[in-house]
Amino acid sequence: MATMANSTQGDEVTANPAQGWRVARVPNQAPYRTRAGRLAVPVWLTHDGVFIADTALVLDSRDIESLHSVFEIMLAAGDLGAAAPSDVPP
Structure with a gap:
């Protein structure tokens, strides 16, 4: 979990x-x-x-889209902890 x-x-x-x-x-x-x-x-x-x-x-839909973008960045980096805060869209 x-x-x-x-x-x-x-x-x-x-x-x-x-x-x-x-x-x-x-x-x-x-x-x-x-x-x-x-x-x-x-x-x-x-x-x-x-x-x-x-x-x-x-x-809401904007929250979902933002989280989706963050998760894509982190997954593409190969590590969920790899994305720096500056990589995270608002």
Whole structure:
């Protein structure tokens, strides 16, 4: 399962799922369309390994296109961690 970690308090981002805030896709739950036509991706929110909430990452078409571009750049580089922030379109 892919996860994303971020910190707004200066903590180091780590791959350790027991540290920091995590947003992870919910296994076996497919993305779906909202009533407004946006894409909703079911996710779990955890903090220091403790479950906090079920929620959804809701994206409009511009968000989806931007992420798609970022993923293409990273995949073309052969490493999902290879794209520098300057390579990422707004």
